[in-house]
Amino acid sequence: MAxxxxxxxxxxxxxxxxxxxxxxxxxxxxxxxxxxxxxxGIWLFLITExxxxxxxxxxxxxxxxxxxxxxxYASQYLNKYxxxxxxxxxxxxxxxxxxxxxxxxxxxxKGLITMLSITLFCAALFLGVKTFEYTEKAHKRLLWAxxxxxxxxxxKAENSQVFRLGDPNDPKNFKDPNKFEERMMKSLVTIxxxxxxxxxxxxxxxxxxxxxxxxxxRTTGYAGLIxxxxxxxxxxxxxxxxxxxxxxxxxxxxxxxxxDGEHASGSHEGSDHDSHDEGKAHxxxxxxxxxxxxxxxxxxxxxxxxxxxxxIFFSIYYFMTGLHGFHIIAGxxxxxxxxxxxxxxxxxxxxxxxxxxxxLYWHIVDLIWIFLFPLLYLIGS
Amino acid sequence: MSDNHDEHGFAHVMxxxxxxxxxxxxxxxxxLTVFLAGKDLVxxxxxxxxxxKQVEIVVSLTIATIKGSLVxxxxxxxxxxxxxxxxxxxxxxxxxxxxxxxxxTDTGQYDSRIQSYELDIIEQSATP
Numbered sequence: 001m002a003x004x005x006x007x008x009x010x011x012x013x014x015x016x017x018x019x020x021x022x023x024x025x026x027x028x029x030x031x032x033x034x035x036x037x038x039x040x041g042i043w044l045f046l047i048t049e050x051x052x053x054x055x056x057x058x059x060x061x062x063x064x065x066x067x068x069x070x071x072x073y074a075s076q077y078l079n080k081y082x083x084x085x086x087x088x089x090x091x092x093x094x095x096x097x098x099x100x101x102x103x104x105x106x107x108x109x110k111g112l113i114t115m116l117s118i119t120l121f122c123a124a125l126f127l128g129v130k131t132f133e134y135t136e137k138a139h140k141r142l143l144w145a146x147x148x149x150x151x152x153x154x155x156k157a158e159n160s161q162v163f164r165l166g167d168p169n170d171p172k173n174f175k176d177p178n179k180f181e182e183r184m185m186k187s188l189v190t191i192x193x194x195x196x197x198x199x200x201x202x203x204x205x206x207x208x209x210x211x212x213x214x215x216x217x218r219t220t221g222y223a224g225l226i227x228x229x230x231x232x233x234x235x236x237x238x239x240x241x242x243x244x245x246x247x248x249x250x251x252x253x254x255x256x257x258x259x260d261g262e263h264a265s266g267s268h269e270g271s272d273h274d275s276h277d278e279g280k281a282h283x284x285x286x287x288x289x290x291x292x293x294x295x296x297x298x299x300x301x302x303x304x305x306x307x308x309x310x311x312i313f314f315s316i317y318y319f320m321t322g323l324h325g326f327h328i329i330a331g332x333x334x335x336x337x338x339x340x341x342x343x344x345x346x347x348x349x350x351x352x353x354x355x356x357x358x359x360l361y362w363h364i365v366d367l368i369w370i371f372l373f374p375l376l377y378l379i380g381s
Numbered sequence: 382m383s384d385n386h387d388e389h390g391f392a393h394v395m396x397x398x399x400x401x402x403x404x405x406x407x408x409x410x411x412x413l414t415v416f417l418a419g420k421d422l423v424x425x426x427x428x429x430x431x432x433x434k435q436v437e438i439v440v441s442l443t444i445a446t447i448k449g450s451l452v453x454x455x456x457x458x459x460x461x462x463x464x465x466x467x468x469x470x471x472x473x474x475x476x477x478x479x480x481x482x483x484x485x486t487d488t489g490q491y492d493s494r495i496q497s498y499e500l501d502i503i504e505q506s507a508t509p
Contacts, residue, residue, distance in 0.1 A: 032391040036463065043466045047473040054477040061481055062488050068434065084415045088408060095404040098395060098456040105392040349392060356458075363457045370448045374441035378418035379434075 023351050031350040042357040046364050049327075053368055056320050060375060063312060074313035075379035077142050079133070081245070082238055083377035086129050087369065093122030094366040101359045104342075104352035112342045112355070117226055119362070120335045123328050124227040128234015130325055132242070135188055137314070144318050145311035188239055195232045199225060219343045223336040317376055324372060327365045334358045393461035403455040407448055414444045 018030050028034040064071050100115035137143070202224030209218030338358055341347065347355060422436045453459045459467060 035391055039463070040466060040469075043469050047469055050470075050473045050477060051480075054480055057477075058481050058484050062484055065485060065488055072434070080415055080418060084411060087411050091404065091407045091411065094407075094452060094456050095400060098400050099397075101458075102394050102397075102400070105394045352392065360457055363452050366456075367449050367452050370452065371442075371445050374414055374418075374445050378414065378441050379437075 021351065023346065035351075035353045035356075038353045038357055039360075042360050046360060049361075049364055049368075053320075053323070056316070056323065057371070057375075060316055060320070063316065067307070067309065067312075069307045070310050070313050071379050073307050074142075074310050074317075075376065077137070077140070078317070078377045079242075079245070080377045082129055082133055082241060083373050085237070085241070086126050087373045089122050089126050089129070090366045090369050093119045093126075094363055096122065097359045097362045100338075101352070101356050104347045104355035105349060107347070107349045109342065109345055109347075112347065113339065116335055116339045116342060117223075120223055120226050120332060120339070121230045123332045123335065124230030125234040125237075126328060127325060128231040128236075129238045130234075130321065131191075131231065132188060132235050132238035134318075136242070139187075142314050143311065144315040145309065188235055191235055192232065192239075195228070195235070198228050202228065215343055216340045219340045220336060223339050227332060227336075320372055320376070324365065324368055327368070331358070331362050331365055334361065393458055395455065395458065399455055403451050406451055410444050410448050414441055417441070417444075 018024055019026055021031075024031070025034055028037065096115045096118040100112055100119060103109075103111035103115055202221040205221030205224060206218050207221075209215065209221055335358060338355055341354065417440060418437070421433065422440055423431060423433055453470075459470070
């Protein structure tokens with residue numbers, strides 16, 4: 001091998017000193033070979049990811065073929081506008097990630113840092129919107145199959161097969177049913193009010209960075225700051241969107257004043273009954289018409305109307321979106337790593353592999369969401 | 382892609398025009414698929430032959446596939462990729478297709494047994 005390598009090395013005159021570069025692995029001939037090896041590796045990993053997710057898509061397909069009614073019924077509880085917003089956010093983050101790869105290839109350090117930061121921001125925004133969606137569903141008892149079955153009922157088929165939607169207006173499911181919507185908003189408003197405290201963690205990291213005069217710590221803190229801030233913004237945006245859809249025009253305006261706290265929960269006190277009972281009539285604007293009919297179904301959804309085993313839709317929903325969300329978190333960790341290295345000026349036109357690899361991973365995560373979105377959110381709405 | 386290939390031949394740089402137009406196309410397709418959801422998409426001459434749901438899933442998955450191809454081809458640089466990597470990726474899709482295809486052809490196979498089982502249950506509950 002060594003003899004075959006040598007003439008090649010001499011040909012490659014630009015890279016004579018390649019083996020002395022900081023990130024060259026000595027077992028590769030040159031930068032390109034190292035890059036290609038990494039690329040083959042990341043493609044192999046992405047293939048395992050595709051096959052891994054295909055198991056879940058298979059579950060989805062088999063179940064949808066055998067029980068289409070479950071999907072038509074249960075998907076009305078997913079908000080296609082929030083899902084669409086998340087799709088746009090992820091597509092935008094894919095653009096900025098592709099642009100970050102471009103910047104790394106051209107050796108533009110500032111551009112790379114900016115693009116990675118925006119990508120991280122979008123990733124966290126996505127998680128913020130998902131936080132709202134999961135919270136809302138959990139409060140409506142839209143959980144995975146068997147989640148709300150009492151321990152004593154386990155094993156009795158008839159109980160696990162009932163679709164146990166905690167209807168907002170059903171006093172059986174909540175101790176204080178009138179406050180249902182308010183309670184849901186409250187837990188999110190708590191995040192909004194006190195979530196700001198979570199900025200402490202990145203602040204500490206940045207502090208450590210300054211104390212030790214260590215840029216990596218500071219960059220990590222900065223990445224954490226972006227992420228947590230974006231998650232809070234994501235939650236805030238989804239609450240506003242939710243208010244706009246459920247409370248008609250006036251309500252949205254009221255709550256759209258930047259804060260939130262008393263507004264969101266307070267105004268809900270008054271109007272959540274409207275929105276769930278007779279308030280449908282004064283829904284303004286054609287844009288909201290569709291979603292209002294959705295929520296009308298919501299309010300009046302009858303437990304008896306639910307098909308058998310409807311909770312299995314939510315099992316699939318939580319598993320697929322949860323696994324996808326886990327991939328988003330992993331991607332955020334990887335992007336933070338890239339940010340640290342970008343700030344340290346590690347990447348150059350002949351060494352941009354890591355950016356490219358993480359970029360490919362990020363696009364696969366986006367790709368999976370592109371298929372999840374219509375399959376989960378856009379069924380018979 | 383023109384603005385590179387200077388010294389390091391192995392970097393395939395995507396031009397901003399390509400990136401932005403792919404992004405624009407993805408956004409338009411996303412809005413289109415949300416807009417089409419819930420619309421009556423069945424052509425008049427096919428009315429009664431295919432159901433709304435069938436058309437809907439075909440349309441939304443076609444749009445998703447177009448979006449996915451755009452992402453893979455341009456954002457993931459598949460158009461400039463090494464043949465080996467392309468082959469690997471296509472193989473993975475092939476195996477996904479095999480997996481889903483075989484699983485789906487198998488699902489209907491036990492319907493008769495399930496139905497007879499369910500009939501038994503109903504009979505049992507009818508005769509206390």
